[in-house]
Amino acid sequence: MLNKLIPHPLLSLTMLLVWLGLVNTFTLGNLILGTAFGVIIPMVTAAYWPDRPKVGRPVKIVEYFAIVLWDIIVANVQVAMIILFRREAEIRSHWIPVPLELTSAEAITVLAGTITMTPGTVSATLSADGSCILVHCLHTDEPDAVRDGIKARYEGRLKEIFQ
Amino acid sequence: MNLFAEILIAASLVISGIFGFVGSYGLIKLKDSIQRLHAPTKATTLGVGGVLVASMIFFFADTGRLSVHELLITLFLFLTAPITANFIAKAYMARNLRPGELPDSTGSCGWSVYDDPPEAVQED
Numbered sequence: 001m002l003n004k005l006i007p008h009p010l011l012s013l014t015m016l017l018v019w020l021g022l023v024n025t026f027t028l029g030n031l032i033l034g035t036a037f038g039v040i041i042p043m044v045t046a047a048y049w050p051d052r053p054k055v056g057r058p059v060k061i062v063e064y065f066a067i068v069l070w071d072i073i074v075a076n077v078q079v080a081m082i083i084l085f086r087r088e089a090e091i092r093s094h095w096i097p098v099p100l101e102l103t104s105a106e107a108i109t110v111l112a113g114t115i116t117m118t119p120g121t122v123s124a125t126l127s128a129d130g131s132c133i134l135v136h137c138l139h140t141d142e143p144d145a146v147r148d149g150i151k152a153r154y155e156g157r158l159k160e161i162f163q
Numbered sequence: 164m165n166l167f168a169e170i171l172i173a174a175s176l177v178i179s180g181i182f183g184f185v186g187s188y189g190l191i192k193l194k195d196s197i198q199r200l201h202a203p204t205k206a207t208t209l210g211v212g213g214v215l216v217a218s219m220i221f222f223f224a225d226t227g228r229l230s231v232h233e234l235l236i237t238l239f240l241f242l243t244a245p246i247t248a249n250f251i252a253k254a255y256m257a258r259n260l261r262p263g264e265l266p267d268s269t270g271s272c273g274w275s276v277y278d279d280p281p282e283a284v285q286e287d
Contacts, residue, residue, distance in 0.1 A: 024232055075205050076182055076205055083185055091193070093197070095266050097268050116204055116244070122248050124252040124253065125252065125276050126274070127272050127273065127275060128275045134268070134274055138201040
């Protein structure tokens with residue numbers, strides 16, 4: 001019964017929090033309206049969520065967000081330095097294939113988003129069977145180190161969160 | 164509003180201005196689309212982020228209430244920026260690169276821009 005009513009608890013919670021954030025004032029009326037959205041919208045869109053990823057370990061998620069946030073700040077400074085102080089001919093860009101151990105679509109999406117937001121890399125495409133992600137690196141002398149860094153820093157943590 | 168809050172707000176605004184400028188300058192300086200893609204996806208994140216931090220501090224110092232609109236803007240930005248970048252990267256690959264110019268994937272299939280997924284291949 002509860003499963004029918006709230007098919008996707010995490011989505012319901014997110015809807016409620018985003019609604020409260022959007023109205024920016026916490027009142028009982030907004031809480032009820034947000035809860036109503038949190039129940040109705042997941043029910044209507046349940047057909048688009050065939051597999052629900054198992055997300056566990058809240059502490060790990062917070063840790064992951066903190067690391068990514070820090071890396072985004074570092075990445076900003078690094079890219080700014082490259083843009084400002086390197087001559088065009090000295091910027092060596094590389095395409096780097098990164099083999100994936102993650103299998104769930106949601107985990108790969110989060111990883112691809114993280115790669116794009118952090119140090120000098122943009123995720124370009126997946127291999128057709130989803131087993132490998134192509135990353136473009138703005139400037140590096142050691143493509144292998146970038147690949148190992150992504151695998152150790154982000155993929156390892158995502159594997160713990162999504163499995 | 165006290166002086167400390169004003170200094171924090173001013174600092175955030177200046178930082179965001181610098182990064183916004185560098186991100187835009189990168190668009191002129193870098194040489195092809197895929198390199199230019201790096202400038203707006205990263206340098207601008209801190210540019211927008213600085214304005215949002217300044218806005219949060221301002222409203223907290225001014226009204227004493229925490230404003231969460233800025234957090235939502237950050238959230239939406241983090242959701243949309245990588246997807247836009249990914250679309251531009253794919254369009255660039257499809258238009259300007261041949262499969263031979265890219266490193267091979269480590270899996271059994273090629274890159275999805277050029278190759279069909281395994282199921283579609285089996286149907287032929």
